[in-house]
Amino acid sequence: MHRGKGMKFVGDSRVLALSERKPNIPKDYSEYPGKTEAFWPNFLLKEWMVGAVFLVGILCLTIAHPAPLERIADPTDTGYIPLPDWYFLFLYQLLKYTFASGPYTVIGAMVIPGLTFGGLLLAPFLDRGPERRAIRRPFATGFMLLAIAATVFLTWQSVATHDWKKAEAQGKIVAKVDIDKNNEGYKVFKDQGCINCHGENLQGGAGAPSLIGTGLKAEEIAKIAKSGKGNMPPGIFKGNDDQLKKLTEFISGLGE
Structure with a gap:
């Protein structure tokens, strides 16, 4: 094909046409009206707003109900009943069961939590369906509901079975006094x-x-x-x- 003075355009079949789409390139979000949105600023702004609400709520709780202080830790006090923070109570409760304590502590401390969190990490790769409705993604939804139910149950059991009165007495701050060791x-x-x-x-x-x-x-x-x-x-x-x-x-x- 000749065009202009001395110019020649040669077609090459090895060059893909712009109209053709590669299979590994996803479609633009605009091709799914009503089902998706732009990450910036629409989606990210919503995430920031939700995060701000929870952050303000947590700050209000910490001001209204400050964390209680206990006496200085004493490594020689073997009778003290330790209690982890609330977000680790389900693991603390798991280690109380026979199959996850004593000689099986490794199972309760590493194997079971490792399989659970590993399954949650692999869930998006195992269930790669395009649906966004939870009811149409049975594997991911079921696995998440099972994990939430187990966490809530173990946390509740840990709180219900803990000896709070004894722990409060052990952790009570005692006023320091000068001990006359020559007495x-x-x-x-x-x-x-x-x-x-x-x-x-x-x-x-x-x-x-x-x-x-x-x-x-x-x-x-x-x-x-x-x-x-x-x-x-x-x-x-x-x-x-x-x-x-x-x-x-x-x-x-x-x-x-």
């Missing part, structure tokens, strides 16, 4: 082995309560030392009456 009562406290459970500063630990600010009288403390109470069995104190008097007067005077 005769403290020496008895140390010699009788009370320090092993109640701690060097009488702050409690290993399932034993704090002895600071108990509000008990010396006679009441002496009775507990002989007869025991709670996790403390009777007969722990092996000293004489004079030592018991020094110990109980020392403890009753703490935190006053």
